[in-house]
Amino acid sequence: MAALGAPLRTLRALLRELRHAAGRPYRDSPAYRHVLAAFRAHRVTSEKLCRAQHELHFQAATYLCLLRSARQHAALHREYHGRGERSPEEVAGLVGFRLPQQPGGKG
């Protein structure tokens, strides 16, 4: 069985990611409503090892992973790969160097 943690935690994190993903009216977005409806529907169960519950939780955790890592990947892409050519100062800065300053320009 996959180590998933508490379903409530996954749900909260997933809703948070959807808030980032959707536009302004995020509470009305189809994804938000669908996720909430799915969790509510599976709440009413007395079995401890309800297979459907585990399946839903796994799906939610997977979707959470997708949204989160896609967002992180896009941020990294923007940061490191999306800005065209860098100046020599920026390139030096990437590996922790600073360009030397020589009075009167380079020899």
Next chain:
Amino acid sequence: LWARSLLARLPRTPPAAARSGPVGPCGSRAYAPPGERKRFYQNVSISQGEGGFEINLDHRKLKTPQAKLFTVPSEALAIAVATEWDSQKDTIKFYTMHLTTLCNTALDNPTQRNKTQLIRAAVKFLETDTICYRVEEPPALAELQKNEWDPLVAWAEKRYDVTIGSSTSILGPNIPASTKETFISHLASYNMWALQGIEFVITQLKSLILSMGLIDRHITVEKAVLLSRLEEEYQIQRWGNVEWAHDYDLCELRARTAAGTLFVHLCSESSTVKHKLLQD
């Protein structure tokens, strides 16, 4: 590639604000790198058609790169695809829209493979499965592989009643024909869409066993990706992490694997909610 074809297919009726060159002379225009396109639609919605669920960008229906109507069999999948489109801000970043890409692949089948070929390609990976391919040097890595990968191999052998084993030989493990047959007939129980997803996950993780672990919900995506990248993680621990390479690759692999896994599950279940007998 898909991104560019998709752009060519969508009808060219640019709303007033969308017309712009990639590099504007004035500072107010954001730089849109090649391969991206400005968001040209306001609203994304879903509708149900004859063939399944469709995506609407304003009044236009989304189409595949080969100009077929974009229809998906699962409402949840359609909602997730719509969310991908709706979450694009100024520019459409196709390289982040993994579910859309998977649906396009399933609808267009660009590699023209049938079910048998897909299954064969998937099972062939077992011969070079990452978690069966072991090193002897350095001892720390060999130990790590044994501790982290052996349980997964054992799980697969038990779950599917097969022999797989592992090997330090350059030829890889010797997989018995009966093992391959078992996996072939197991994969045959999935429909074509789900199989596209399964084959995608296998090529991302470079492992059939890890992929089955995901499909069977035995491990999470994060764990599967970690196990797939075990040697990389070992080297990172030793030599340090480089964010713009390591984290970049990690996030991309996680996103793609998560998309593939979700895609498989959404395409192979019925979306009706099963009510308990207590409720009327």
